[in-house]
Amino acid sequence: xxxxxxxxxxxxxxxxxxxxxxxxxxxxxxxxxxxxxxxxxxxxxxxxxxxxxxxxxxxxxxxxxxxxxxxxxxxxxxxxxxxxxxxxxxxxxxxxxxxxxxxxxxxxxxx
Amino acid sequence: xxxxxxxxxxxxxxxxxxxxxxxxxxxxxxxxxxxxxxxxxxxxxxxxxxxxxxxxxxxxxxxxxxxxxxxxxxxxxxxxxxxxxxxxxxxxxxxxxxxxxxxxxxxxxxxxxxxxx
Numbered sequence: 001x002x003x004x005x006x007x008x009x010x011x012x013x014x015x016x017x018x019x020x021x022x023x024x025x026x027x028x029x030x031x032x033x034x035x036x037x038x039x040x041x042x043x044x045x046x047x048x049x050x051x052x053x054x055x056x057x058x059x060x061x062x063x064x065x066x067x068x069x070x071x072x073x074x075x076x077x078x079x080x081x082x083x084x085x086x087x088x089x090x091x092x093x094x095x096x097x098x099x100x101x102x103x104x105x106x107x108x109x110x111x
Numbered sequence: 112x113x114x115x116x117x118x119x120x121x122x123x124x125x126x127x128x129x130x131x132x133x134x135x136x137x138x139x140x141x142x143x144x145x146x147x148x149x150x151x152x153x154x155x156x157x158x159x160x161x162x163x164x165x166x167x168x169x170x171x172x173x174x175x176x177x178x179x180x181x182x183x184x185x186x187x188x189x190x191x192x193x194x195x196x197x198x199x200x201x202x203x204x205x206x207x208x209x210x211x212x213x214x215x216x217x218x219x220x221x222x223x224x225x226x227x228x
Contacts, residue, residue, distance in 0.1 A: 031214070042115075042204050042219035043155070088154065099145075099217060101155045 004102035022089035117220035134205030140185035141207035
């Protein structure tokens with residue numbers, strides 16, 4: 001079945017860039033997503049990328065997709081303390097309503 | 112963006128009782144809603160897909176008689192945890208699909224924390 005893996009934890013200094021990585025197994029994914037979850041809250045969609053794209057930039061966020069290696073990354077430029085949260089990547093297949101979530105990466109930003 | 116609410120935001124109940132959680136799409140109609148559970152420091156696991164006017168589709172390993180889902184209108188889905196046990200304690204999150212936008216996006220509720228004593 002589908003499997004989405006992420007590193008569990010990332011700690012960065014305020015103002016530095018953060019890079020969160022994700023690997024997935026389902027090559028039929030049409031869209032890949034990045035969600036943010038703050039403590040005790042639901043998920044907020046940050047950005048997404050269509051599977052035929054290599055890169056997408058949205059303000060401080062840059063998504064890179066290596067479809068050959070099934071590797072997705074999220075770069076947050078000028079990381080702020082408000083970016084501290086858990087970040088989930090997710091994939092959706094072409095013919096399915098389902099989202100398959102990664103294991104989540106806890107980002108901690110320190111001053 | 113579209114807003115999804117959940118009620119209650121938290122609930123504590125005794126073992127053996129039933130608990131109902133509501134998920135509402137506030138400003139759009141959702142023919143499809145999803146129910147997830149999340150254990151502490153873990154990812155979201157899809158429990159079931161709720162379809163308006165028809166039976167829910169449950170994921171493998173999820174007991175449909177224990178987790179009753181009703182999607183009676185285009186803006187409301189309910190999850191009832193029947194005969195709750197301490198191992199049912201978890202964070203339950205719903206999402207609703209908005210097909211009117213370009214992305215066919217799922218919007219997530221804020222979650223309901225269930226604690227079973």
